[in-house]
Amino acid sequence: MMSDTHINAAGLDFQALNKKIRQTAGDIQIEGCCGQRYIGAGQSGRTITIHGTPGNALGAYMDGAVIVVRGNAQDAVGDTMNDGRIIVHGNAGDALGYGIRGGAIYIRGGAGYRTGIHMKEYQEKKPVIVVGGRAGSFLGEYMAGGLIIVLGIGAEGDVPVGNFTGTGMHGGAIYIRSSVQPTCLPAQVTLEEALPEDKRAIAAPVAEYAGLFGADADELLSGTFYLLRPNAKNPYHTLYAAHLR
Template sequence: MVITANTTYYKGLNEQIRACADAEITVREIYGQRYLGCGSSDKTFKLYGTPGNGLGQYLSGSTIEVFGNCQEAVGDTMNDGEIIVHGNVGDACGYGMRGGRILIEGNVGYRAGIHMKAYLDKFPVVIVGGCAGSFLGEYLAGGLIAVLGRGANGALPCSYFCGTGMHGGKIVLRCDEKPSGLPPQVLVREMNDEDRAELMPHLAAYCQHFGSTPEEILSERFYVLTPNPEAGYKQLYTFE
């Protein structure tokens, strides 16, 4: 099934998509229509253009591949499936994400991975090929975020307040020097073999879509951010 979006209002476009019984759906000429693929399962979408806010919200097992850039809240609260973006993504990507995987060829905006969490067999993963904006992994409670820094020439591939409120999960950053200015509740160390093994299948998937090899990417220096259980967040509260 091939649908041409063009100037179709987002509600009408989503009605067409939901009414389609095909397992594979291609949508062309997307100009900011919102909520594409939301809550879907067992579908494969190929989207051409610029999807609007909320792409793949509550995704429950479908695969969405975007040939273009995306706006905000990609994969918001997604539960399972995969979102692949051949371009850049806006703010709050993976907000409250509970499972599945998001692969981004380029950059991501502010607050990527905010409130991500893992439970039992659900383990969310976000791989960013370029750089990330401020508040990466804010309040992270579980899962894995990796920022590969392609094109950053070894500089820290994220902006301010990385890991603020982080109390679970892991953030992996590709950079030449140890990140500084992190909150005291965040520990930082160089990547070890266990980290590499965990990251490898997701890097392999990234490279399959966007080029390079996991070995080439892993030949550079990586740092890993994890919560510091001894620091805690008790200082955020007021005691009588």
């Protein structure tokens, strides 16, 4: 196996670092990362391992690469990602997976506000976001497709998501592992306790999460999950009156 190329990010601004990444072929390890933005933007066909804390918009428009973060990530991870995998061995900030269309994002810990906004799916592309801990308010707002799983590890006995989950949701599904029923939900979603057959849809990603971060998949899956789905595919079609003026 070819060994990874190491890049020391210390003292490099984001433009210099990202240029170096683009000019280096194959898999790479970035050491000493400290807030540089846009790492892995648009990248495909390689693995980028990051030691430290990457800055905002990690893996934006990514198209098939794998990013592993040995630390925390900041805001806008995987913005408009088309394909690939982002694995964060820590927490992630706000607006995680905005407009994501394909691929998977695994966050070991929690994620901030507005996770998975306007996530969508298309043909064989069905993106997955798994958040191990808690997720903030406005989770899955305007969600049009794909799968969000919040495992709530460390939040037992509490609802692991904030308010207004799924506002404007018109596709996809959100699974929340919680012994307490989530409240403060908008009119556009239906809430039900996931049945064993519903849980089959999340068995693979939960197993993946467990494998990546050393958790017990069976134990996680044996918990109570609440399933949020949109109650209409076309939520706004009755809102308007044609006015030919």
